Amino acid sequence: MAVDPRLAGRRVHVKVPATTANLGPGFDTLGLALSVYDELDVAVREAPGATVRVEGVGEGEVPTDESNLIVRSIRHTFDHYGIEMPGLELVAHNVIPHGRGMGSSGAAIVGGIVAAKGLLEGIVDIDADGLLARATELEGHPDNVAPALFGGLTIAWMTPQGPQHKRLTVHRGVSLLVCVPESTTMSTALARSLQPASVPHEDAIFNVSRSALLIAALIQSPELLFAATEDKLHQNYRASAMPETDALIQALRAKGFAAVVSGAGPSILVLCGDPAQRLAAAEIVAENAATPWQSHMLAVDFKGATVVAHPVEAAA
Structure with a gap:
């Protein structure tokens, strides 16, 4: 595959919320999006491959090459739609704590998939079901990625056709x-x-x-x-x-x-x-x-x- 020339020069900015899943009894089903955010800048470049600069949480710890979870999520999305991933430069501005139960890996996955959606705008239309399906393929279960994608309170479940979700609005008193x-x-x-x-x-x-x-x-x-x-x-x-x-x-x-x-x-x-x-x-x-x-x-x-x-x- 050759890189689609329409991707040349494209740049996107992504913002993804932290999440909290289970909420007690709702194991692997319920999740909430939180007002803490990781942000990501992605730019297409001429050179192949991908490089990542991490600022904030994970700086000096997480991979900065193509093994980075965000890059893998972008590539997974491009591959699914049969399009070669172009060369990329990423800057990850991380605030969500790692390994603390606030959905940092889900945010990285969602960040990559949503970045791919933005880069592919006008080339491929990725709807909500497609976003959730790609994210769940990487995360393994949808309870964290659903609220990261859609916000609010989400109920997520699996079907033979793939993951599904319902977004609900939380009472203003909570x-x-x-x-x-x-x-x-x-x-x-x-x-x-x-x-x-x-x-x-x-x-x-x-x-x-x-x-x-x-x-x-x-x-x-x-x-x-x-x-x-x-x-x-x-x-x-x-x-x-x-x-x-x-x-x-x-x-x-x-x-x-x-x-x-x-x-x-x-x-x-x-x-x-x-x-x-x-x-x-x-x-x-x-x-x-x-x-x-x-x-x-x-x-x-x-x-x-x-x-x-x-x-x-x-x-x-």
Whole structure:
């Protein structure tokens, strides 16, 4: 394949929100987009291959060549649509913490796919289903990439035809607190390995009821958040790998806060029905944490990933 000449000179800017998945009982299904963003500039160049400059989180740590996850996501998208990826220069402005359960890998994947969509504008039309399908192929499950793509609260599920999603608007009374340990990380693969292959029937029923209740709490009745965030499918099994996270969640829930593990952890998500509750929850974390934690009072991102194409500069 030859590089499509229409790609010459194209440049895009991408912005992708962090996410928090599971939300307690909604394992591998529910996710929220957060008001923390990674940004990405991608420019087509004449030389083949790709180079990446990382600024912020991951600088000096993540790959800066074609093995970078963003580049691999761009290439995956180009390959799917039968178009050769051109030479690229990328600048990644990273804010989302890595390995903390805030969807950093999902954001990288979505950033690459949305960048590819912007670069291919007018050449290939990639719709919402195509974006979610490509992202899920790389991520393995859609619960993080769906809110990163579409914003808000998302329900994601798999079908024989591929991943599907439904985006919902969160009640304006819901406020978010995300507490992030400064030094502790958690591998998603490790977290998943700690779960059993099967669970008791009553535990499955318990989570079905709480997941249904959680949707109602998030979009209509925030006063139900505490009861709605109970879980028996994954958090207890993973607790041994995140003892401080587990201890802080127990301390928060003992005071009536709807605290859960954010994604695979070790960060903590607290869903509050009143913005003032976030201050009290943050104080509990500060008083009980044995190591440094940062508490972030966040909003729900309602836009999801965005891409802006810069005008192609005319040849001199």
